[in-house]
Amino acid sequence: MASRLRWPEPPPTIRRWLPQPDGPITPPASTSRLHDDRLAARLGIALAVTFTICFLTGLWSHLQQDPPTWLAIPARPAGLYRITQGLHVITGLASVPLLLAKLWTVWPRFVQWPAFGTLPQALWRIALLPLVGGSLFLLATGTANIAGWYPWTFDFRKAHFAASWLTMGGLLVHVAAVAGISATALRRKLKNDSADDLDDSPDGRLSRRGFLGVVGAAAGVVTVTTAGATVGPLRGLSVLATRDPGVGPQGIPVNRTAADAGTREVDLDAFRLRVEGKVANPLVLTYAELLAMATRTATLPITCVEGWSASAAWRGVPLRDLLRRAGAEPDAEVVVVSLEQRGAYRTSEVGRDHALDPETLLATHLNGDTLDPDHGFPLRLIAPNRPGVLQTKWVTMIEVR
Amino acid sequence: MRPGLVLRVAAGVAGVALFAVAVRYAVVRSVDVRPAAWVRWWVTAAIVHDVVVAPVALLVGWLVVRFVPRVVKAPVQAGLILTAVVVAVSWPALRGYGRIASNPTYLPRNYATGLLISLGLVWAACGAWALGRLVRGRQGRPLAVSKRPTATGTGSRLP
Numbered sequence: 001m002a003s004r005l006r007w008p009e010p011p012p013t014i015r016r017w018l019p020q021p022d023g024p025i026t027p028p029a030s031t032s033r034l035h036d037d038r039l040a041a042r043l044g045i046a047l048a049v050t051f052t053i054c055f056l057t058g059l060w061s062h063l064q065q066d067p068p069t070w071l072a073i074p075a076r077p078a079g080l081y082r083i084t085q086g087l088h089v090i091t092g093l094a095s096v097p098l099l100l101a102k103l104w105t106v107w108p109r110f111v112q113w114p115a116f117g118t119l120p121q122a123l124w125r126i127a128l129l130p131l132v133g134g135s136l137f138l139l140a141t142g143t144a145n146i147a148g149w150y151p152w153t154f155d156f157r158k159a160h161f162a163a164s165w166l167t168m169g170g171l172l173v174h175v176a177a178v179a180g181i182s183a184t185a186l187r188r189k190l191k192n193d194s195a196d197d198l199d200d201s202p203d204g205r206l207s208r209r210g211f212l213g214v215v216g217a218a219a220g221v222v223t224v225t226t227a228g229a230t231v232g233p234l235r236g237l238s239v240l241a242t243r244d245p246g247v248g249p250q251g252i253p254v255n256r257t258a259a260d261a262g263t264r265e266v267d268l269d270a271f272r273l274r275v276e277g278k279v280a281n282p283l284v285l286t287y288a289e290l291l292a293m294a295t296r297t298a299t300l301p302i303t304c305v306e307g308w309s310a311s312a313a314w315r316g317v318p319l320r321d322l323l324r325r326a327g328a329e330p331d332a333e334v335v336v337v338s339l340e341q342r343g344a345y346r347t348s349e350v351g352r353d354h355a356l357d358p359e360t361l362l363a364t365h366l367n368g369d370t371l372d373p374d375h376g377f378p379l380r381l382i383a384p385n386r387p388g389v390l391q392t393k394w395v396t397m398i399e400v401r
Numbered sequence: 402m403r404p405g406l407v408l409r410v411a412a413g414v415a416g417v418a419l420f421a422v423a424v425r426y427a428v429v430r431s432v433d434v435r436p437a438a439w440v441r442w443w444v445t446a447a448i449v450h451d452v453v454v455a456p457v458a459l460l461v462g463w464l465v466v467r468f469v470p471r472v473v474k475a476p477v478q479a480g481l482i483l484t485a486v487v488v489a490v491s492w493p494a495l496r497g498y499g500r501i502a503s504n505p506t507y508l509p510r511n512y513a514t515g516l517l518i519s520l521g522l523v524w525a526a527c528g529a530w531a532l533g534r535l536v537r538g539r540q541g542r543p544l545a546v547s548k549r550p551t552a553t554g555t556g557s558r559l560p
Contacts, residue, residue: 032462097486100454107455123413130420133443136450141442143490148499148507152442155433158426162434163443165423172416176409183405204471206478214479218486225487225519239515240491242499242508253506260503 007114018113021121035108037185039208043102043215044182048171050095051135055168057088061305062161064387067351075357078384082303085387086230089307092142093226097218099135101211124177131170137163146229146306147242157305229308245310249372252302252310255388258373261340263394266378273322273362273379277400280327287378291364293317298359304388314382316363319398320356328400330356336381337397348390354383362395458485472538473531480527487519 010018061084064073074080116122138160145156152159206214228238229245238244248254258264268287275283285293294316303309323334334350354360360383364371371377376393383391427434461481469477493499494512501507 093490096490097482100486100489101482103450103455104458110451127416129444129447130423132450133447136446137443140446144493144498147493148501149493151498153438154435154442155430158430158433159435159439159442162423162427162430162439165419165426166443169416169419169423172412172419174416176413176416179405179409179412204474205466206475210475210479214482217479218483221483221487221519221523222490225515226490239510239518240487240494240512241510242494243506244509247509248506253509254504257504 007117010113015113018111019108021109021112021114021117032104033205033208034105034211036105036208037181038188039211040102040105041178041182041185042212043098043105044178047095047098047102047135048175050091050098051167051171053091054088054095054138055164057084057091058161058164060084061088061387062157065157065305065390067349072353073351073385075351075353075360075384075386078359079301080385081387082230082301082309085303085305085307086227086309089142089146089230090223090227092139093222094219096139096143096222097215099139101215103132120177120180123173127170127173127177129170130166131174134163134167134170138167148306230303241308243304243306243308245308249374250312250366250369252312252366252375253304253308254374255304255306256343256345256393258377258394261338261343261394263339264373266339266373266394268378271378271396273396273398275322275326275328275398275400278328278332279323279400281325283322283326290317290362290379293321294362294364296358296361298361298382298384300359300382300384302382302388302391303386313367314361314363315365315368316361316379316382318358319350319354319360319362319381319383320358322362322398323355323400326398326400333401335399335401336392336395337399338392339394339396345389345392348381348392350381350383354386357384359384362398472534476527476531476534479530480524483523483527484520487516487523491516491519 009015061081063071064081067073110128116125141152141156141160141163144151145160150156224234224237225240226238227241228234228236229241229243232245235241235244235246243253245253271287273283273285273290275285296318297313297315299311299313301309301311319334323332328334331352332355334355335347336350337347338345340346350360361381362379363376363382364379366372366375371380376395379395380393381391381395427436427439462478465474465477465481488495491512494508494510495516497508497512499507
């Protein structure tokens with residue numbers, strides 16, 4: 001840009017400590033060789049990749065919970081959600097060292113003076129707050145969420161979702177603003193900075209390559225120590241995972257317990273499953289009748305939105321058999337209702353593809369035993385490719401609309 | 402317009418569109434998103450980084466560069482970076498903020514032990530690296546093996 005803004009000149013004593021937008025990234029205030037455009041560009045590319053993975057998998061998860069009318073969520077492959085949500089959390093955690101490293105490499109630019117001179121620099125400055133604030137927000141709230149910690153007043157999922165759009169918006173504007181400087185930095189010949197770039201560093205400090213190696217190692221350590229919540233073989237190594245897929249009643253973790261839901265004691269004599277609404281033949285079934293019908297066994301993962309997942313053998317009544325018996329239309333809208341009196345996930349909608357899938361069960365048994373109250377005794381929904389929060393527990397009614 | 406510039410303008414416009422989606426969602430779902438708290442959280446996050454995290458990192462970095470012997474400098478830097486990251490990620494679990502008495506499947510492990518094991522391995526690796534450098538230093542060789550020949554002097558900002 002030809003025209004430049006005029007900025008007030010700070011006193012010379014302060015002036016000499018501030019980096020300039022057009023100069024090298026390193027200000028006199030810092031001698032760190034890690035404050036470097038080329039390093040920043042490389043870390044930026046890595047973050048763009050991990051954030052895009054998190055954004056897409058997060059969007060996918062969000063759409064399952066708030067399905068728009070134009071999108072039919074498929075029931076197959078059964079383990080799809082397990083992979084996408086596992087990837088979401090693993091990639092998000094691995095982004096923590098990448099983001100911190102990136103912020104370190106560009107930090108002097110935050111205090112550069114003039115704050116901006118050209119249009120790309122102005123764009124860069126404007127995008128900085130949503131990008132940096134949003135990134136930190138996403139990683140911090142995500143990390144707290146998987147530990148079951150909610151030190152805020154907003155709804156986690158929706159605030160996290162809104163922040164993801166903010167961050168990705170900031171990322172795109174940022175890319176538009178810094179594409180030139182990054183391309184130049186990435187093309188830069190190594191020869192002028194080889195002592196800084198390569199791992200042979202005469203002054204003993206980390207070289208840029210060494211720093212990238214350490215950041216990669218940090219991402220690796222974070223992954224290995226946490227990914228066992230969903231990656232079975234890593235279970236024994238994941239000493240910092242907030243969940244263990246083998247720990248819980250009947251060897252499966254629980255998010256909402258029967259005690260919390262007020263469904264600890266269910267009177268089986270009084271218990272009925274009702275199939276009603278837009279059906280030709282409403283059903284009222286006792287627990288004994290359901291048990292007699294519960295002949296289908298399916299091995300399906302239960303996958304929490306918090307990223308943990310565990311596979312189990314579920315036995316129960318296929319939902320489609322019940323709908324057929326009740327004479328529901330094949331394209332009817334199906335809502336499963338829990339015995340719970342309160343809670344955001346008291347009911348869940350079962351999409352058409354899931355309602356017709358032979359392995360979408362109203363389960364009575366888990367790994368051969370009667371369901372534990374914490375897993376939804378007497379009856380719970382379990383379906384392929386579905387977030388755990390929608391696998392409604394303590395089911396008492398199927399409402400056809 | 403050059404193709405690169407077209408792409409950059411497109412990315413900028415798309416970015417602004419994504420901002421609009423974020424703001425619209427926050428407003429439409431204001432009962433859940435609580436826009437005031439939401440904005441306060443991410444603005445605070447950015448300020449905390451700039452005012453607390455970055456200066457602390459600068460200070461620690463300066464202390465290491467100033468006081469740690471040359472031979473073990475890089476391994477110490479690596480160990481501190483890894484420690485900071487692992488502690489940050491495991492902090493909620495370590496403090497047990499999300500622990501609920503009624504649900505022992507949340508935070509089922511002993512995270513203090515887990516953290517000690519993780520950091521023990523990290524520092525053991527860094528120690529081995531430092532030892533390797535020490536031995537190389539004694540033999541009068543460079544501290545690390547470089548895959549490419551290094552040009553010295555020109556453009557270097559070493560103190």
